[in-house]
Amino acid sequence: MSNINEANVPEKELLDAGYRKYSGKEMDIYYNQQICEHAGNCVRGNPDVFEVGRRPWIIADNGETKSNERVLNSCPTGALKYIKKETA
Ligand code: SF4
Numbered sequence: 001m002s003n004i005n006e007a008n009v010p011e012k013e014l015l016d017a018g019y020r021k022y023s024g025k026e027m028d029i030y031y032n033q034q035i036c037e038h039a040g041n042c043v044r045g046n047p048d049v050f051e052v053g054r055r056p057w058i059i060a061d062n063g064e065t066k067s068n069e070r071v072l073n074s075c076p077t078g079a080l081k082y083i084k085k086e087t088a
Pocket residue numbers: 035036037038039040041042043074075076077078079080
């Protein structure tokens with residue numbers, strides 16, 4: 001029933017730490033601009049999901065969950081986090 005992510009960090013902790021939430025059907029993505037070093041792994045990893053200049057710049061549902069996870073885990077700074085939703 002509970003939502004999970006890699007580090008098992010509750011959403012409240014992410015939001016309190018300054019992460020912004022980008023909701024998707026199967027997963028929510030969280031981004032912290034203050035931590036991001038613009039290495040670009042996200043944009044290179046999937047330009048459909050991460051597009052600088054678009055609003056919102058992250059659209060989780062433009063990518064498969066598995067592929068999103070791979071890209072999110074490639075962020076070198078921890079600026080990107082995610083919480084997968086339990087789908088029935
Ligand atoms: S991969 Fe992480 S650090 Fe690099 S641009 Fe994307 S969010 Fe920022």
